[in-house]
Amino acid sequence: MHVRTTSLALSLLCALGVATSAQAAGTLHFANWSDYYPPELLKKFEADTGIKATLDAYDSNETLLAKLKAGGGAYDVVVPSDSFIEIMVKEDLLQKFDKSKLTNLAHLKDTFKTLSYDPGHDYSVPYLWGTTGFSYDSAQVPGGKLEESWKPFFEPAPELKGKVVALNSIEELFVPAAYYLGVDECTEDPKQAQKIQDLLLKQKPSLAMYNSDGTIERMAAGEVAMHEQWNGAFHRAHAQRASLTYVYPKEGIRVFIDNFVIPKDATNVAEAHAFINWMMQPENIAAASNFAKYNNAIEGSDKFMDKELFEDPAINTPADKLSLLKPFQLCSPKALALRAKVWTKLKK
Amino acid sequence: MNTHNPLWRFAGMRPAAWFFFIFLYLPIVVLVVLSFNGGQSATLWGGFSLKWYSVVANDAEVVRAAKNSLIVATLATLISTSLATLAALGMRGRAFRGQTLMSGVLGLPLLVPEIVTAVSTLMFFSFINLKLSLFTILIAHVVFCIPFAYLPIRARLEGMNPYLLEAAADLYASPWKAFWKVTFPLLSPGIISGAMLAFIISMDDFVITYFVAGAGATTLPVYIFSSIRMGISPKINAISSIILVISIAFVALSYYVGQRKR
Amino acid sequence: MTTPRLIAERRQLGRRLLLSAPAMLTLLVFMLLPLGIMFVVSILQSGDYGGVKWGEYSFEAYRNFFYERDLDDTLVFNTDYLEIFQRSFWLSILTTAGCLLIGFPTALYLALQTERKRNLLLFLVTVPFWTNLLVRAYAWMLLLRNGGLVDEGLQGLGITDTGLGLLYTNNAVIIGLLYTYLPFMVLPIYTSLEKMDWRLVEAAFDLGANRFHALKRIIVPLAMPGIVAGSILVFIPSLGNYIIPELLGGGKTLMIGNLIQLQFGSSHNWPLGAALSFALLSFVLLAMLVYSVRFKPGNAGGHP
Numbered sequence: 001m002h003v004r005t006t007s008l009a010l011s012l013l014c015a016l017g018v019a020t021s022a023q024a025a026g027t028l029h030f031a032n033w034s035d036y037y038p039p040e041l042l043k044k045f046e047a048d049t050g051i052k053a054t055l056d057a058y059d060s061n062e063t064l065l066a067k068l069k070a071g072g073g074a075y076d077v078v079v080p081s082d083s084f085i086e087i088m089v090k091e092d093l094l095q096k097f098d099k100s101k102l103t104n105l106a107h108l109k110d111t112f113k114t115l116s117y118d119p120g121h122d123y124s125v126p127y128l129w130g131t132t133g134f135s136y137d138s139a140q141v142p143g144g145k146l147e148e149s150w151k152p153f154f155e156p157a158p159e160l161k162g163k164v165v166a167l168n169s170i171e172e173l174f175v176p177a178a179y180y181l182g183v184d185e186c187t188e189d190p191k192q193a194q195k196i197q198d199l200l201l202k203q204k205p206s207l208a209m210y211n212s213d214g215t216i217e218r219m220a221a222g223e224v225a226m227h228e229q230w231n232g233a234f235h236r237a238h239a240q241r242a243s244l245t246y247v248y249p250k251e252g253i254r255v256f257i258d259n260f261v262i263p264k265d266a267t268n269v270a271e272a273h274a275f276i277n278w279m280m281q282p283e284n285i286a287a288a289s290n291f292a293k294y295n296n297a298i299e300g301s302d303k304f305m306d307k308e309l310f311e312d313p314a315i316n317t318p319a320d321k322l323s324l325l326k327p328f329q330l331c332s333p334k335a336l337a338l339r340a341k342v343w344t345k346l347k348k
Numbered sequence: 349m350n351t352h353n354p355l356w357r358f359a360g361m362r363p364a365a366w367f368f369f370i371f372l373y374l375p376i377v378v379l380v381v382l383s384f385n386g387g388q389s390a391t392l393w394g395g396f397s398l399k400w401y402s403v404v405a406n407d408a409e410v411v412r413a414a415k416n417s418l419i420v421a422t423l424a425t426l427i428s429t430s431l432a433t434l435a436a437l438g439m440r441g442r443a444f445r446g447q448t449l450m451s452g453v454l455g456l457p458l459l460v461p462e463i464v465t466a467v468s469t470l471m472f473f474s475f476i477n478l479k480l481s482l483f484t485i486l487i488a489h490v491v492f493c494i495p496f497a498y499l500p501i502r503a504r505l506e507g508m509n510p511y512l513l514e515a516a517a518d519l520y521a522s523p524w525k526a527f528w529k530v531t532f533p534l535l536s537p538g539i540i541s542g543a544m545l546a547f548i549i550s551m552d553d554f555v556i557t558y559f560v561a562g563a564g565a566t567t568l569p570v571y572i573f574s575s576i577r578m579g580i581s582p583k584i585n586a587i588s589s590i591i592l593v594i595s596i597a598f599v600a601l602s603y604y605v606g607q608r609k610r
Numbered sequence: 611m612t613t614p615r616l617i618a619e620r621r622q623l624g625r626r627l628l629l630s631a632p633a634m635l636t637l638l639v640f641m642l643l644p645l646g647i648m649f650v651v652s653i654l655q656s657g658d659y660g661g662v663k664w665g666e667y668s669f670e671a672y673r674n675f676f677y678e679r680d681l682d683d684t685l686v687f688n689t690d691y692l693e694i695f696q697r698s699f700w701l702s703i704l705t706t707a708g709c710l711l712i713g714f715p716t717a718l719y720l721a722l723q724t725e726r727k728r729n730l731l732l733f734l735v736t737v738p739f740w741t742n743l744l745v746r747a748y749a750w751m752l753l754l755r756n757g758g759l760v761d762e763g764l765q766g767l768g769i770t771d772t773g774l775g776l777l778y779t780n781n782a783v784i785i786g787l788l789y790t791y792l793p794f795m796v797l798p799i800y801t802s803l804e805k806m807d808w809r810l811v812e813a814a815f816d817l818g819a820n821r822f823h824a825l826k827r828i829i830v831p832l833a834m835p836g837i838v839a840g841s842i843l844v845f846i847p848s849l850g851n852y853i854i855p856e857l858l859g860g861g862k863t864l865m866i867g868n869l870i871q872l873q874f875g876s877s878h879n880w881p882l883g884a885a886l887s888f889a890l891l892s893f894v895l896l897a898m899l900v901y902s903v904r905f906k907p908g909n910a911g912g913h914p
Binding site: 087 | 751756860861
């Protein structure tokens with residue numbers, strides 16, 4: 001009996017050794033959100049390049065940043081969002097690209113050639129991008145139609161009390177609230193922050209909950225009538241319930257761009273470049289778009305994208321709405337501390 | 349035993365136990381049923397289908413994550429339970445100076461919020477230049493599993509007749525033999541309970557694991573928590589059901605083997 | 611004076627320390643040292659976007675726990691964090707009491723089964739927890755939501771006739787926490803009850819004791835170490851749980867665990883996060899000190 005347990009332990013130890021020693025040449029350690037990158041595409045990459053890739057998962061930009069700051073790395077490519085690129089560059093957590101190895105940079109669409117958080121693409125290349133607006137179920141709202149504004153979301157009609165959901169993160173609420181009130185999203189003025197706090201406190205009793213998970217299911221099931229939502233999630237919910245509508249509010253809508261970067265302590269730098277360059281080929285990035293249901297930044301990927309994805313105005317923003325898209329701004333620590341304070345007051 | 353069984357005198361107990369088991373298994377039934385969901389979502393029923401099982405079979409990442417979880421949980425349980433058993437035996441008996449402090453240290457991993465343990469352990473590892481891997485996850489898991497294994501064993505020891513163990517020490521020549529012949533059988537309900545709690549807690553940990561995980565060392569909870577952005581898919585239910593079936597089969601088999609031995 | 615007795619005692623103490631050494635060393639190196647680093651973090655200046663500024667000491671984090679800068683920049687007493695602490699403590703107390711209420715009879719039931727059945731049942735208690743917390747929470751959301759399975763079942767049985775509206779309320783949070791922590795109560799209590807000599811109870815009944823007395827005089831005292839261990843294993847982890855309140859409670863209020871997590875995430879304030887957790891640590895230690903002075907006179911050592 002004891003002999004058996006010992007040998008079991010030994011074989012487990014061996015498995016442990018195997019799992020940790022994947023250090024051979026030509027490997028790539030890639031980390032991303034789960035289910036945000038198609039597993040088949042990684043297999044194709046391995047077949048095309050001969051590089052062996054592992055895919056790890058992280059749950060948010062914040063934990064990724066905290067992990068990198070605390071000295072944890074070991075990844076060769078990660079995919080943080082715009083706001084975090086600038087922080088990571090400032091904090092010296094990223095490696096500068098060797099652009100001679102990124103020949104496919106030429107494939108970037110014009111609008112993505114110069115981005116505020118990394119103007120020369122020295123550290124980052126867009127993966128997928130989307131918008132954070134809100135959606136509603138026209139079968140459940142009074143009159144079947146809502147104004148194209150943040151107003152119905154922040155000040156919902158009384159009939160919708162308890163049928164509205166907000167995303168559970170301070171950025172996703174503070175920024176649209178600032179758009180709606182015409183306040184600078186990076187305000188350092190406590191009085192302006194107070195205005196936003198008042199708006200959010202007034203909205204709170206109408207909300208069913210703050211929740212960023214399961215947005216697709218809630219809207220697809222008709223459990224709630226209105227939901228602050230990412231456009232890709234909307235696209236999936238819409239496929240299951242035709243009466244859903246995505247809103248581009250006239251006050252502005254936040255664009256988020258997720259980007260490939262190479263962390264400072266990455267070891268397989270050449271492989272990382274090869275991977276990023278490979279991902280900028282139209283057919284490859286289109287496969288990622290089709291899988292994750294978000295748009296990309298590569299010219300010529302359109303013809304490889306699924307028709308219903310490409311023709312969804314929520315995903316492929318119509319020309320007349322492009323002016324509403326507002327890029328991210330990195331706010332000062334003081335402004336961010338104010339935001340955090342509003343969040344604590346809102347939820348205390 | 350049954351003739352002396354005073355069970356019948358406590359009328360409310362059987363219903364309480366029934367209620368307990370129904371409460372325990374209700375969500376599990378839902379979880380397993382949804383693994384056969386033909387639809388895209390983990391909460392909306394879209395007809396019966398086995399497709400998520402084939403998705404799991406073709407998804408190397410999720411299978412690897414489940415494997416990593418089982419490896420870490422098994423090893424962390426074995427190691428932490430051994431450490432906890434020894435510690436519980438050491439802490440038994442007449443109080444000595446510093447004992448309260450020592451039991452405080454044994455309970456410390458319980459008291460510190462996960463995120464703090466996570467960040468500080470990672471800072472410590474990077475400070476001593478320990479490369480992150482599955483092994484660093486194992487260390488962290490052993491640490492936070494110790495109190496979960498220790499407390500049930502300690503509760504078992506408390507109030508136990510001390511002369512039994514001392515008599516055993518006199519009876520057998522080697523302490524090793526005395527341990528296996530007397531102490532271990534006496535302690536085994538506590539050890540089993542402690543080991544099970546350690547296993548549960550290790551299988552479920554996300555925050556600490558994420559921070560101390562090296563490349564290629566994603567565990568199932570890390571995988572599951574990271575799918576929040578895209579929504580949890582029924583493949584998670586499928587892999588959970590597979591783990592459940594394997595564990596129940598394992599238990600049933602050992603029960604059957606035990607029955608045969610009698 | 612070194613009598614043989616004293617030498618024997620000393621040798622025994624040495625052996626006991628040796629037995630505890632592996633666990634103690636593991637915890638000293640991999641728990642206390644990292645915690646030491648965290649303490650240093652708590653008295654440093656916060657970095658601009660997370661992390662700390664090494665070498666710039668500041669007690670601001672601890673001051674921020676009680677005071678905040680008002681709109682006109684004056685320091686005012688801040689009850690936000692204390693309120694969050696109070697709410698979390700209250701929820702944990704309710705969870706512990708609930709677990710005890712369901713867990714004790716179950717443990718007693720388990721302890722009264724034949725040995726083989728006992729081990730099987732014990733496994734059945736833990737098997738549901740081999741699945742992930744998040745997946746279990748999702749299953750509960752399905753069960754509890756309006757028109758969900760619990761509503762339908764109760765209506766089918768004719769117990770209720772309208773939806774209960776359980777999901778996204780405090781009741782749902784309590785149900786979720788109870789569910790999460792039940793085995794941590796049942797197993798330790800079972801462990802102490804299992805060694806009980808049931809003839810004692812039989813004898814008590816023969817002597818005319820009623821059930822209540824048998825329970826109070828014999829069973830509960832014997833189960834006490836398990837009850838204490840179980841309560842610790844339920845109370846403290848549920849204090850730090852934030853996933854259940856977020857998912858089942860609708861995320862409208864912060865819990866301690868959530869608040870601390872936030873400081874290492876989007877609030878970018880590691881020192882405050884560290885200070886909050888040391889505050890939590892001292893609150894819990896204080897509560898336990900009060901408990902041990904109040905309820906366990908003369909029992910030095912034992913549980914943390």
